[in-house]
Amino acid sequence: MRGLTDETALVTGAGSGIGRASACRFAEEGANVVVADIDEEGGRETVGRIRDAGGDAAFVRVDVSDTESVQHMVEVAVETYGSLDIAHNNAGILTDFVETTGVSEADWDRLIDVNLKGTWACMKAELPVMEEQGRGAIVNTASESGLVGIPGLSSYTASKHGVVGLTKSVALEYASRGIRVNAVAPGPTRTNIQSGVLGTGDTSLVGWLRTAVRSVRLVVRTLRSPFDTAAMRETPMGRIADPEEIAGVVAFLCSSDASYITGHTVPVDGGQAAD
């Protein structure tokens, strides 16, 4: 893979997990990285790691479900580094396993707003800049849940199927204009997303109580580690992924080695999609 020297890469959800890994990987490849997240502490930690390793990065706070906030994020990226060559639209949240009839309207709306509308909002802000430059590469984070159904996760699977469809349509719109648009579909990956806590942005008393309940559940889950156990059972490779394994594919899709690939969703899932 060729390097990304002097390119500007924007990563949402870069304060943790897969986004942090891709931000660090872009920096290793020589890109200037705009680290965007709703979680300021996590985002600044990522910037610190990149700078400690000799790279260049800047933080911008964003709520991807808010179009004004997203527009501001893209403006900061261009003001800071003078271009926008790569975007990894990755921020996302997960819910607890609940059957469809038990999903509240508020939970449905928040999940779709962050995972699906957020991906659309990012591309809506990024594409005009890339079109003016005549070049650009976008990778959206979908999920294995964007390719198959999962009982108890209907809102999440709907949002990720939406990301896959959105990726295909936007790729076709911009294929002849120098902009490639792809997605990755990670299988189970070792990150904080299982907590369902980060990034909800709900600071009301009800939101705080829900966060507290989820945190307790997380501790119980962590002690029992059913995610690892279930994932190992369900994944042909028999293990869950490290975020760096997803980041490597994202970096490839943004590189010139992937210059003839657009509109695809690449499973990075230890063989799950083949099963």
Ligand SMILES: NC(=O)c1ccc[n+]([C@@H]2O[C@H](COP(=O)([O-])OP(=O)(O)OC[C@H]3O[C@@H](n4cnc5c(N)ncnc54)[C@H](O)[C@@H]3O)[C@@H](O)[C@H]2O)c1
């Ligand atoms: N971990 C997995 O097993 C897995 C599998 C498939 C897909 N994914 C997807 O990967 C992406 C990254 O998740 P992760 O596993 O690294 O989880 P993570 O929780 O470690 O990271 C998600 C990041 O997104 C940020 N975020 C949440 N809401 C936001 C918002 N409204 N605006 C801006 N930032 C926001 C969080 O603060 C956090 O830093 C998500 O889209 C997720 O759906 C994860």
